[in-house]
Amino acid sequence: MDRDALADRLDAALPQTQCTRCGYPDCRSYAEAIAAGDAPINQCPPGGAEGIARLARLTGRPVQALNPLNGHEGPRRLAVIDEAWCIGCTLCLKACPVDCIVGGPKSMHTVIEPLCTGCELCIPACPVDCISLVDASPGRTGWDAWSPAQADEACERFEFHRARLAHDEQQRQARMAARSAPSAAAGTEVSVKSSVIEAALARARQRKPG
Structure with a gap:
């Protein structure tokens, strides 16, 4: 199996929480690192022991215990926003990689519970510490607390999130270019006027008797 095909299968075996606890920016990057032989298979806390076993079967590597430096296996967690403290x-x-938080500037935000992957990335982003985590799967951890259907939906939402950010950046660049266009035109006009003035002064100096 070539590296890209292996990375595809490894990515499909990951829970797609996009939590970055593996040390990589997203699940796909971790899968590619494993396929390239640059990362071990025991760095995904949301996948837990079952996730490591899945990666071991795909890579032919021995099963390892989850690396505690990356975190610990636990129940699925859900972000909850304290409405009284949210400043909008x-x-x-x-920060949310799956766009499961809704709200507008200076208005209260809320989490769409079924879509939250428990990635925890919103926690450090909040300047007023109004987001907390609650257990959403008591007694169930790793893949027992998650499902392939949820992973597929999370992956689709993450791809949409990235596409939206790319589109927003393109729009921002377009607005910046539009704002700079009049300035460039004005600069060209000033340059033309300066050239006309210089030419007129040159002709006047030529006509002036010595």
Whole structure:
């Protein structure tokens, strides 16, 4: 199996929480690192022991215990926003990799519970510490607390999130270019006027008797 095909299968075996606890920016990057032989298979806390066993079967590597430096296996967790303290800064919206938080500037935000992957990335983003985590699967951890259907939906939402950010950046660049266009035109006009003035002064100096 070639590296890209292996990375595809490894990515499909990951829970797609996009939590970055593996040390990589997203699940796909971790899968590619494993396929390339650059990362071990025991760095995904949301997948837990079952996730490591899945990666071991795909790679032919021996099963290992989850690396505690990356975290610990636990129940699925759900982000909850304290409405009384939310200031509507929108920083949690930007941090959420699956766009499961809704709200507008200076208005209260809320989490769409079924879509939350428990990635925890919104926690450090909140400047007023109004987001907490609650257990959403008591007694069930790792893949017992998650499902392939949820992983597929999370992956689709993450791809949409990235596409939306790319589109927003393109729009921002377009607005910047539009704002700079008049300035460039004005600069060209000034340059033309300066050239006309210089030419007129040159002709006047030529006509002036010595």
